[in-house]
Amino acid sequence: MTQKAEPKITLPRDAKGKRSVFFDDPAIDQMMTFILELSAEVSVVYDRLDTMERLLDDKGTISRDDIEAYRPNEDVEAARNERREAYLKRVFRMHPEPGPKD
Amino acid sequence: MASQAPHGLTVDSTHDEYALQSYVSALRMFTLQEIGGGLRGVYESRVKPSFEKNKGRAPKDEHEVRHAMMDDPYCRTWSSMMRSAQEMIWDSIIPSIERAQPDLNSKATALAKTPKGSLTLNPEVDVPRYVTASDIHLMPGNYHSERAPGDVSQGALYDRGVYVYAGGHGGPYGDSIGRSLAQHLKIRFPDFRPERILDIGCTVGHNILPFVDIYPDSEVHAIDVSAPVLRYAHGRAESLNQPMHLHQMNGEDMSFEDESFDLVLSVVTFHETSRTAMKKILSECHRVLKPGGLMIHMELPRTAEMDPFDAFYIDWDSYYNNEPFYQAFTSTDLKAAYADAGFSDEDYMEVMTPDVYSVPQEIFGAAASGPENKAERYGRLGESIHWTGWGAWKKG
Numbered sequence A: 001m002t003q004k005a006e007p008k009i010t011l012p013r014d015a016k017g018k019r020s021v022f023f024d025d026p027a028i029d030q031m032m033t034f035i036l037e038l039s040a041e042v043s044v045v046y047d048r049l050d051t052m053e054r055l056l057d058d059k060g061t062i063s064r065d066d067i068e069a070y071r072p073n074e075d076v077e078a079a080r081n082e083r084r085e086a087y088l089k090r091v092f093r094m095h096p097e098p099g100p101k102d
Numbered sequence B: 001m002a003s004q005a006p007h008g009l010t011v012d013s014t015h016d017e018y019a020l021q022s023y024v025s026a027l028r029m030f031t032l033q034e035i036g037g038g039l040r041g042v043y044e045s046r047v048k049p050s051f052e053k054n055k056g057r058a059p060k061d062e063h064e065v066r067h068a069m070m071d072d073p074y075c076r077t078w079s080s081m082m083r084s085a086q087e088m089i090w091d092s093i094i095p096s097i098e099r100a101q102p103d104l105n106s107k108a109t110a111l112a113k114t115p116k117g118s119l120t121l122n123p124e125v126d127v128p129r130y131v132t133a134s135d136i137h138l139m140p141g142n143y144h145s146e147r148a149p150g151d152v153s154q155g156a157l158y159d160r161g162v163y164v165y166a167g168g169h170g171g172p173y174g175d176s177i178g179r180s181l182a183q184h185l186k187i188r189f190p191d192f193r194p195e196r197i198l199d200i201g202c203t204v205g206h207n208i209l210p211f212v213d214i215y216p217d218s219e220v221h222a223i224d225v226s227a228p229v230l231r232y233a234h235g236r237a238e239s240l241n242q243p244m245h246l247h248q249m250n251g252e253d254m255s256f257e258d259e260s261f262d263l264v265l266s267v268v269t270f271h272e273t274s275r276t277a278m279k280k281i282l283s284e285c286h287r288v289l290k291p292g293g294l295m296i297h298m299e300l301p302r303t304a305e306m307d308p309f310d311a312f313y314i315d316w317d318s319y320y321n322n323e324p325f326y327q328a329f330t331s332t333d334l335k336a337a338y339a340d341a342g343f344s345d346e347d348y349m350e351v352m353t354p355d356v357y358s359v360p361q362e363i364f365g366a367a368a369s370g371p372e373n374k375a376e377r378y379g380r381l382g383e384s385i386h387w388t389g390w391g392a393w394k395k396g
Helices: A026-059 A064-069 A074-091 B015-055 B062-069 B073-091 B094-100 B103-111 B153-166 B176-188 B209-214 B227-239 B275-288 B308-320 B326-330 B334-340 B361-369
Strands: B118-120 B196-200 B219-224 B245-248 B261-267 B289-299 B348-354 B386-393
Touching: A026 A064, A026 A074, A026 B015, A026 B073, A064 B015, A074 B015, B015 B062, B015 B073, B015 B153, B015 B308, B062 B308, B073 B153, B073 B308, B094 B103, B094 B153, B103 B153, B103 B227, B118 B227, B153 B227, B176 B209, B176 B261, B176 B289, B176 B348, B176 B361, B176 B386, B196 B275, B219 B227, B227 B245, B261 B275, B275 B289, B275 B334, B289 B348, B308 B326, B334 B386, B348 B361
Parallel strands: B118 B245, B196 B219, B196 B261, B219 B245, B261 B289
Antiparallel strands: B289 B386, B348 B386
């Protein structure tokens, strides 16, 4: 039996307007996006792992649905934020600022 | 990131989308504050000395600071991160909205069926070029794009995006500027009891909703040029049982009667318009205000009194975050612009208030009721959040 589905709505992914380039070689700006996106993936995986560990601590055995349904409470979110900040500090460690040029 | 307060049009996210949004929020804050916090040192220790060595003088304005700073690797790295992080905000939210559709549009339509407030759309309203030319804040599709009848997608994207952007610092309803302003006015002018209030450029209604709370006897109206955000604002307000009257209208040419409002306000609207539009909106504000009424616009700090480095920092978004009028606005002489619109110099007033969510009530109240009616200092974001506004009373 076929049911008439309403048309799917897709949203644009890119902002209209010229994209800023900050480095002489735009490939470095492109790399920056790759690096930040990768850093986000690691953080998401960490949260998922943290969710699993917390659920296992509580219940002993869990399902995927348990993970999907889990939302951090205030304390857990605070602990995660602390972990994220330490992670950001480690990964995005700026080189020490040198003094005046030459 | 603290939890956003739910309402009738809240979009559900998966476990991992939620984790991603929380991270993107932390990443943007970290880039802004931790890495951005090093910019002044970079400027003082190497950019400025090197400029002085070449030119025999210090940079004279923010433009010279910007050109010099944007040659520096530290500032380039910070800027590139800020830009990518801003793009990631929208990217972290868009899939959840696509998944919520078309049900989300149906929910909005259902909420609009038996309203306590109202929604008046007018397809005749031309969306101005300052909205269509580029996507403000890099939000793909901006405020006005729609892909189906009754589409609210851009409203949902903006609602969640602003929350992720501010890391929840705007309060659970993202209303910190509006709530701070409403509380401030209530304490500072206890005898001012507006019967009709108007917000210009309301988007999803974040900052006008607190006026429904704080001035419960007033009739609250809000306008915007973009239908998707208005539909969303309507559904959101109805579901929160804080009804108001929303109109698709351009602030440059409103169809309200002369002298029909006691309070006309806007919250961070002007810097997304244009110089010509600003003049027209100010004249319209004067026209629709009743004698004795108050006009007030909450906006970005003025750069005129700042040192060139701070002005460069404040105006960075103008050049790299698709806010083309930002710099021109922050350097505009508002007192003169208000005078051109018909307000007298002696009726000019300013608001500088601490953020209502960031300080205890007694400190907030003292700032509003003190002799200066002002907080001691202001910043943009960070530990000490303050909001600034410029207004004028219309001659009674």
